[in-house]
Amino acid sequence: MLDHIGIGVTDYERSKSFYTRALAPLGAGLVMEVSAEETGNQAHAGFGHEGKPSFWISGADAGVGxxxxxxxxxxxxxxxxxxxxxxxxxxxxxxxxxxxxxxxxxxxxxxxxxxxxxxxxxxxxxxx
Structure with a gap:
């Protein structure tokens, strides 16, 4: 049913670093990053397994909360x-x-x- 989920964060680089380190023991890591230029809005970082991002974070303008x-x-x-x-x-x-x-x-x-x-x-x- 679910393909992926995402949340807005207040500090993109800080959160990217946090999730990179916090998810490593679970076998998950940063598998894709999409730039603000590509999206026309904010950068997005996708974390997951085997190249498939399942959890995304987005910069503050994407809507914290x-x-x-x-x-x-x-x-x-x-x-x-x-x-x-x-x-x-x-x-x-x-x-x-x-x-x-x-x-x-x-x-x-x-x-x-x-x-x-x-x-x-x-x-x-x-x-x-």
Whole structure:
């Protein structure tokens, strides 16, 4: 059901260092970092196992106290359907369905903001 989660942090570099050290005994580490230039907002650091980031931190402008949760979608049509259903249910657009190549070439996701301001996503990692 869950693909990954993320949190906003007040000091990106300090938190990146903290999680790098704290997660090491669990066999997890920094597996991906996305720059502010690539996202058009803040830098993001993804921690996980075997190259798959499952826990992300984002700089302060991404919203400290605001959570990010991404749900697994079986295909791209399900991502599209999630987006339409979430908007119809009162969510706000936070990024329409589409490829996010800065993560990987088949990353197809859609983002909405829920009624409490959390960034909710559906993502499919499969090719079209």
């Amino acid at each position: 605001r959570a990010h949760c991404a749900f697994v979608a079986p295909d791209r049509a399900a991502v599209d359907a999630f987006y339409a259903a979430a908007l119809a249910a009162g969510g706000r657009d936070n990024g329409p369905p589409g490829i996010r190549a800065h993560y990987h070439p088949n990353y197809y996701g859609a983002f909405v903001t829920d009624p409490d301001g959390h960034n909710i996503e559906a993502v499919c990692h499969m090719p079209a």
